[in-house]
Amino acid sequence: MLLTRKILFLIFLSLLVFDSFGQSELTExxxxxxxxxxxxxxxxxxxxxxxxxxxxxxxxxxxxxxxxxxxxxxxxxxxxxxxxxxxxxxxxxxxxxxxxxxxxxxxxxxxxxxxGAFPAWQEDVVSFIRTQRCGFNPLTEEYCHQDDGLSFFGIWPDSTKVDARGGWHDAGDQLKYLITGSNTTARLLMTFQMQPESFIDEMNDMGIPMKNELPDILDEAKWGLDWILKLHPGPNELYHQVADDRDHRGFKLPHEDNADYGWGANSFRPVYFATGEPQGLSQYKSQATGISNLAGRSAATLALGYQVFISFPDYHEFAVQCLKAANELYLMGKKQEGYQQGNSYSAPYRYEENTWADDMEWAAAELFKISKEKEFLEDARRYASIIKEWSWMERDSASHYEMYPFVNMGHYALWQVGKEEDKKKMVEYFEHNLEQIQMRADQNPYGVGHLFIWCSNNLAAAVSTQAMLYEQMTGSKKYRSLMINHVNWLLGLNPWGTSMITGLPENADFPLDVHMPFWRILNVSVKGSLVDGPIWTSIHENMLGIELSEADEYAHLQPPHVKYMDDWMDYSTNEPTLDGSAELLMILTYLNHEK
The missing domain is CATH 2.60.40.10 (Immunoglobulins)
Structure with a gap:
């Protein structure tokens, strides 16, 4: 039925662009x-x-x-x-x-x-994230990756068994990253804090339909928190990645993983220890100067977990466990300031995060909220003074996941707890970023100013979120149009006339033929995921291994300098993303509550 809907919609579009002689001629x-x-x-x-x-x-x-x-x-x-x-x-x-x-x-x-009221799609996004679970997957109703994994680069001999089960698959593939998993968990928690009444309870902790007196968004957040706790089994231990791009062996269901890391297909997978030094088990090495991006962001997330779960009597012990781990990870981050990137094995693509002070600022501010210890506030100020307004928003281009996360939540957290001078500085930093976006948007017919690099839709969602937070921080509507323009871009006000969210809106054009095993194998289109999004043609033409499976349905609409393809073979523009979908949560929830 979904495929029929898509075909009918495209026939409708074609009628708009063919003249009476049957020749393609774009008019309006x-x-x-x-x-x-x-x-x-x-x-x-x-x-x-x-x-x-x-x-x-x-x-x-x-x-x-x-x-x-x-x-x-x-x-x-x-x-x-x-x-x-x-x-x-x-x-x-x-x-x-x-x-x-x-x-x-x-x-x-x-x-x-x-x-009128913006659709309540935040539950669809939470539902999509649920389908990415590793361990027990509610969509397939199967257990997967029960042998995760064997440690490398750690304090134990290589190939020592550790328990890294759980977490989420990285959407189109089945790797698991603390880099993105920590941010995804944090966004779930922050969104609940923003509008706790917005979320329903229909699923239990396993993601199966059964109420459990906990909103589903928190079931999902706890799934992420549990995994972070597993990756931190001791006061001086932190693992940051499970598996690598040896995973990329075509589409397969998680419980039928055919990837072989040296111990046979569907068996053990490597678990990388955060050392603060470059890593790699083959020719491609990551960059690293420390671990405080991972430790800081995880500490902030666990502190948020404490703030949320301490108010639920049945989860008091869990909340205390989160706070203990948050303090330990924060100290680890202070001892090894710097960043650790994701690891690759057989291709040069990896998460190239290279900032860290924002994550430590975030952790310090969240821990200050809980403890009121002045040292945390002083640390947050120091880290804020290191990162300042530095962001991808200040750049004309950036590497893949450079300066991640794409909104500096550390500045927002410090604004929440700081004195008037702190609040003023944090607003100035956010405003400086938004001004850079606004200048680019003023030169763009769609009124958007994000970069068309890999995962550009994440950046569009980030602009909207930062503009929304700025409005909350100041009461000013100065960037309201900028906020809405980037939401519009994601929802059809773009050259292709398509939503960038799978399955939504149901009666319009949306990504269907996505780079996703559930679609390719089960013919299941999962609602609520943000796809990678359009990228500059100069990048698209140099991506490895992209060859469309069929004629481009948007060929007559493609600008020469930016490309988007709704084709399962285009992993660069049409792969659903875990953390990109989480990036949507706050802005969608906010819009759903606007009168």
């Missing part, structure tokens, strides 16, 4: 946020055209009643294959309902969208 298309618009937020659309002149567009109700005719504002910038872009601003319309936009006197119209 309308781009909107396919999810709709919160009633009191900015509401814009774009007309993509190959003709110039006055442009008018009608806003109509779902039954075709004219609400108002709007004049388009010609944009200074446009992207091929269209020569002219016109912005339609209908922010004044606040009546709740279903609408569409249409060009008068033509058959050109937009998909329907709503004005």
């Amino acid at each position: 298309e309308i781009r909107v946020n396919l999810a709709g618009y919160p009633k009191e937020m900015p509401k814009t659309a774009l007309v993509l055209s190959n003709s110039e002149g006055k442009k008018e567009v009608d806003l109509k109700t779902e039954d075709g009643k004219l609400v108002k005719r709007f004049s388009g504002i010609k944009m200074e910038e446009s992207w091929e294959p269209f020569s002219t872009y016109y912005q339609i601003d209908f922010s004044e319309i606040q009546e709740v309902g279903n609408y569409y936009l249409a060009v008068p006197g033509t058959e050109i119209k937009s998909p329907e969208f709503q004005i």
